[in-house]
Amino acid sequence: MPGIAIGGRYAAPQVAGGVLIAACLVLFPLVASSYQLSTLIVSMVFLLPAIGLNLILGYTGMLSLAQMGFFGVGGYTSALIAMHFGTPFWLNFVAACLVPALLAAPLAIPALRLRHTSFVMCTIAFVFIIESVSKNWVGLTRGDMGLSSVPRPRIGLWSDGFIVHTTVQYYYLGLLLCALAVAALVAIVRSPAGRYMIAIREDEILAASVGGRTWHYRLAAFVLSAAFAGAGGSYYVHYVTVISPTVFDPSYTNTVLVVVLGGGVGTIAGPILGSVVFVALSEALRIAPELRMVVYGLVLTTSVFAFPKGLIAPLTSALRGAVQPKARGPHDR
């Protein structure tokens, strides 16, 4: 498994590389245009649900396509709380993580009885049902019209504080949230529970046979992935300041899927790379608007055969070869 060191400490080059990339990202607004920054903000909007998908697919082995459903629930929750109570951003954000997680728990009851294809279909079903509720519960969500003029994020402990409004400020807010989410993912997958999730991915029957209830851990992965998606929804809704049922469009689900699988599923860095590359690619293709999605489709299909383990795999193996040519453990492939 490239990129993650299960249980053990990270190697020095990995830490150094991570620090270097983090420093570049922090200093990026000094040189970047506002358009480049807003492209990266879109990357970060997709990265948050992608981290959730990475947890459930990459570490527990279950492909959930419900991420954008929970993303939307998080977005609506955050927007409604901010609009009705004028709460500060941190509170909206926490609520946007909690509500999808609480919703995911009962939905997991039918879903976790299923495996493989049936599970995938069941999670697609959730998005449709959530979309239908958002369209028809007009009293709460204003139906197809959606919610508009959602307040911008207010950074403050309770009543007053600083309101985020420029692109650079949104960029740093996103960077902070993504750093927290990546740290949370690392903490989860390196905890004993995370190791158990990996065991379930590798062989669920074997994992069950060494004791422990696989069901509990699969439930935890499903609920946590919903919380990550909700976090993305909260950041998104306070950035674009509108939300409507179009957020449940399958194309967004596809983007999250592409970010995770195209970047490198089951690695920490893969989806981060994927979110930057695939959002940037989609933006770069705007030079030929008619051909944009045609080329995007072609790139997707060919990338599967060129990089079956995601874009991160050739990158990590090249780096590994450059840094420590002979350090190959028995688990390296």
Added chain:
Amino acid sequence: MLQNLFTDGLVIGSVYALVSVGMTVILGVLGQINFAHGEYYMAGAFAAWWAIDRLGLSYMASIPLTILIVGILSLAIGYAVMQRLVDVSFDAGIIATLGVSLLLQNTATLIFGGTYQIFDGGWLEPMRVFGEDIAQQRVLIFLVTLVVFGALEWLVRKSTFGKQMRAVSQNVECCHVLGVDVRRVVLITFILGTTLAALSGVMTAPITINIYGAMGEAITLKSFAVIVMGGMGSIGGTLVAGWVLGIMESLVAAYVGLQFRDAVAFALLVMVLMWRPSGFFSTKARY
């Protein structure tokens, strides 16, 4: 009224079943979900529209031409993409077919424009069936579906190719050992499945009238619901699940509200999965 809803539901359900059964045979043999499946339905509708509107052919003549065009298209895609998916992971297969879906959908939009096209063809005169007036086209859809499902059951159960299909779906490595040409079986199954979707597209277009590049998306998603409800790999199950979905949709649209119609497929799916995790007709839980 109620009888009308039932016949409408049966016809729409037959359309769903015809598209879904193609997806289920591809899933059975290749082990991959074809996210681009609805795009062949769209391609079928557009090929027939092109034949009628631009070449001036009759609707009757446009049907075999459509099958031919989509057959060639899926031969190319099957050769370039689907054959390679035999030994690729399930997740990678999703990305690959998703890419194909974007490619086909947007190429169609590029060629035929982003707006709706009006499909002008088919036999829409009403005829009397069991004391009810139904458009001939709807009766035709229902009858063709029955014939296709009968033929498919025969193909899979009795013919040599059907035996090969079942062998590939059970164990690819054994097929290599025993000299079954896995890539050929995959390619032919894929062409069979996609031309069934195209047939469904050309037969349904006279009823839906409006055709557009993204029309396949909703069909793909509903097919997912149908194949899981039917019990994956079960041909008869797919037909029953398609009918159940079609009838439920028309009942919900009439008595609950039109806006809930598209959620029916998935609400029904969740309920069926809670009751029988392996679908209506699967004797064993495949996955």
